[in-house]
Amino acid sequence: MSDAETRPEPDALLAEAAREGRGRLKIFLGAAPGVGKTFAMLEAARQRQAEGLDVVVGIVETHGRTETERLLAGLEVLPRRRLFYRGRALPEMDLEGLLARRPALALVDELAHTNVEGSRHAKRWQDVADLLAAGIDVLSTLNVQHLESLNDIVARIAGVRVRETVPDTVLELADEIELVDLPPEELIARLRQGKVYVQDQIARAIQNFFSKGNLTALRELAMRIAADRVDAQMTAHMRSHAIAGPWPAQDRILVCVNEAPVARSVVRAAKRMAERARVPWIVLTVATPATESLPEREKDALVGTLRLAESLGAETVSLTTGARVAEDIVAFARSRNVSRIVIGRARKRFWLPAFVRETVADSILRQATDFEVTIVSPDAKTEDDGLRLPRGSVEWRPHSYLWSAVAVALACAAAHLVLRVMPAASLALVFLLAVLFAAARYGLMPSIFASVLSFLAYNFFFTEPYHTLSIHRESDVLTLLLFLVVSIVTGNQAARLGAQAASQRAIAERTMRLYEFSRKIASAASLDDVVWAAVHHVAATLKCDALVLGPDERGRLAILGGYPPEDRLDVKDWGAAEWAHEHREPAGWSSVTLPSSSWLFLPLGTGAASVGLLGVRFGQGSYPTPSDRRLLDALVDQIAVAIERTRLASDIEASRILSETERLRTALLSSVSHDLRTPLVSIIGAASSLMEDDDALGRAGRRAMAETVFEEGERLNRYVQNLLDMTRLGYGALTLRHEAVDLREVVGRVLRRLARTLQGHTVALDLPQDLPPVDGDPVLLEQVFANILDNAAKYAEPGTRITVSGQAQGERIAVSVTDAGPGIPAEDRDKVFDMFYRVRAGDGQKAGTGLGLAICRGILEAHGGSIRAEPGKPDGSGTRIEVELPRAGPELTETRPEAAGAGEAA
Secondary structure, eight states: OOHHHHSOOHHHHHHHHHTTTSOOEEEEEESSTTSSHHHHHHHHHHHHHHTTOOEEEEEOOOTTOHHHHHHHTTSEEOOOEEEEETTEEEEEOOHHHHHHHOOSEEEEOOTTOBOOTTSSSSBHHHHHHHHHHTTOEEEEEEEGGGBGGGHHHHHHHHSOOOSOOBOTHHHHHOSEEEEEOOOHHHHHHHHHTTSSSOHHHHHHHHHTTTOHHHHHHHHHHHHHHHHHHHHHHHHHHHHHTTOOOOOOOOOOEEEEEOSSTHHHHHHHHHHHHHHHHTOOEEEEEEEOGGGGGSOHHHHHHHHHHHHHHHHTTOEEEEEEOSSOHHHHHHHHHHHTTOOEEEEEOOOOOOSOGGGOOOOHHHHHHHHOTTSEEEEEOOOTTTOOOOOOOOTTOOOOOHHHHHHHHHHHHHHHHHHHHHTTTSOGGGGHHHHHHHHHHHHHHHOHHHHHHHHHHHHHHHHHHHSSSTTSSOOOOHHHHHHHHHHHHHHHHHHHHHHHHHHHHHHHHHHHHHHHHHHHHHHHHHHOOSHHHHHHHHHHHHHHHHTSEEEEEEEOTTSOEEEEEEESOOOOOOHHHHHHHHHHHHHTSOEETTSSSSTTSSSEEEEEEOSSOEEEEEEEEOOTTOOOOHHHHHHHHHHHHHHHHHHHHHHHHHHHHHHHHHHHHHHHHHHHHHIIIIITHHHHHHHHHHHHHHHSOOTTSHHHHHHHHHHHHHHHHHHHHHHHHHHHHHHHHHTTOOOOOOEEEOHHHHHHHHHHHTTTTTTTSEEEEEOOTTOOOEEEOHHHHHHHHHHHHHHHHHHSOTTOEEEEEEEEETTEEEEEEEEOSSOOOGGGTTGGGSTTOOOHHHHTTOOOOSOHHHHHHHHHHHTTOEEEEEESSTTSOSEEEEEEEEBOOHHHHTTOOOOOOSTTTO
């Protein structure tokens, strides 16, 4: 045996893993009321309670049965919640109270029960799903006639259609099914004893539902369902535990449906086939050009059929095609490896056989030679399948027939004029134009009306005897009949081409809107832009109201935007929205959860997480078509991705700002702890020496100490001034005093301030005497050159030369400071002007805050100047800091006071 055969199947293991943390469901399944399901459930509950388990009765219906009520004694019964409906207070299970009580085991009777309007869910089985998700084990009861896939069969057997049904997928939630069986004779005996219904209902029940034949058939159904479920559980157990066994290849069923009433019966029959064979099944609907012109009633019927198929666990597919419907269906079946095709019996037609095209059902039977084809007949008692017109022609629009008659009248008038120059046999072409107009403009039935009307008009006005419908010549009979046939065929083809053109226009419009939306949200930079684009596009495309909801700053669900603008929802709508957001499943109108809400809420989710909800509200009596629903699903995915993108961009920006802030904070702390502390240590040391009463220092020593204090204080002052200047630049509070500034004077003052710092270096000045003044603030420019020269002295070796040169370059003045230090790597020459950035390889452990050059750039940019770093020598060693400033204008130069030359200062 190979390793693959001895390993458990991954899907089976994943299915078991998905059940971890969930409660276990046991269903007591019966064939009919009165077989003892509730009694068996209560007995099992009492046994579990005797074993020490915490058991709570959520809801149990005793129906006045004494033996059932006795079993309730000793069990904790949760008080029911009363809801008002149509002026009556009706008791319902308190789901919220049961979730808050959180027992180990809960008893929930009648799984198929429909909850009172205003409850959290429409059906009680949905309440049970919430309990299981909360980790609470549940015991429940169900009769076989309440299964959705058996609805038609039970109606045929018992003559009664059960209105309360549950999807068959509910049985898949059950970890255990216990069949509660009772022979028909014993059940009828219990019924006669009054143990099932009250006395006045017994006789009617025995004659109708509780006949021996009905009970036998229902008992067979219940046993089959239980056997199928047990077999499925055994198969899952074998797969998850790698138990060897035969694994035959599974078949696949394709179900073809349209708007016909038989479609629901076809879906239910296919569900039973798939369930018995345990094979996947696909429900296919074909969208043709005529689909766009279907009446709203038939569109709603088709959508309802697809919703039924989805609730029964089918995969639904909508296929867009042209006139080759049967060919495309067979091709799709081949592409999906389908083994059986299920179709409904063709509807009756009122057309004459000579003019009827082959039906889609007949075409499938003829072409699907490689498939098993099953035809399902409608139930005549419950499904109305009367005479129906062809698709796209069932709506009565009087104005279309009126204009068709007008077109024929105009053609008749034109024919009278043409008759003078052309023979009468050619006049049929004039009437044919009227038929083509009616077909292209209004569709098939108006074109047929125009054909018949043209036939009569042509006979009445243009064949002998005139002004009568009698025909004397045999050739005229053939001409008229050929004209009628040609006009009908031509009108039919023109109508089909018009419907196809209208369908293609609708598809092109939806595609264009989807493309426009993709382009619009791709360019949206913020969440507000994405939300506005989303709600506006959904509302305009689907002709509905739209909302986008998402978590606010506190994590609570809030309305982010709506179109038309909407900022309020009622209690029902909020309940549906919160449930959809929490469970990441659709809720609200037209869904199975809280359908009383006027909004349908669709979760906006990506692979990462849920990012919000899209809410849509359609007008009274309207419903999205299958193509609209597919478009809505595509929009939901795009909106979710767009919102996730904006949030990721915000998170990245926030992370970048946080990282930058952390880097600046670390650099500032390092600067304060090291660079500012160094001069303080020197100041404190010199001051403590001066405070000692010791003549050993002498006058010269005390002067040296005082100079140290002064120099280190100046150094500390420059550091603090840099920090203050950086703060002022960051807040935009730096104000300039504009005047004509002589850079020779500025450099001279800086050299005097940094005399001790520059000691040991040779400073060479190359500033021309006629260097024009610059437009700037002398105090701030002095700070700039002080920082540049301080850096040059710090990184250049003692005894090397520092050169300050300048020249006029048109309207700009360029000044450069060149040192003979190790230089700045090319990749760091722009970064050295960032705050707290220091070249590790170049500066080693030199003191400094990393703010000097950043301050220089900020001050110079405020002046309209610039600064950059270049290598001092061709080999890359040394550093040259080049500064450019705007030349002072004449208005500043005229008011500039005369000052001494800077050469003496140097």
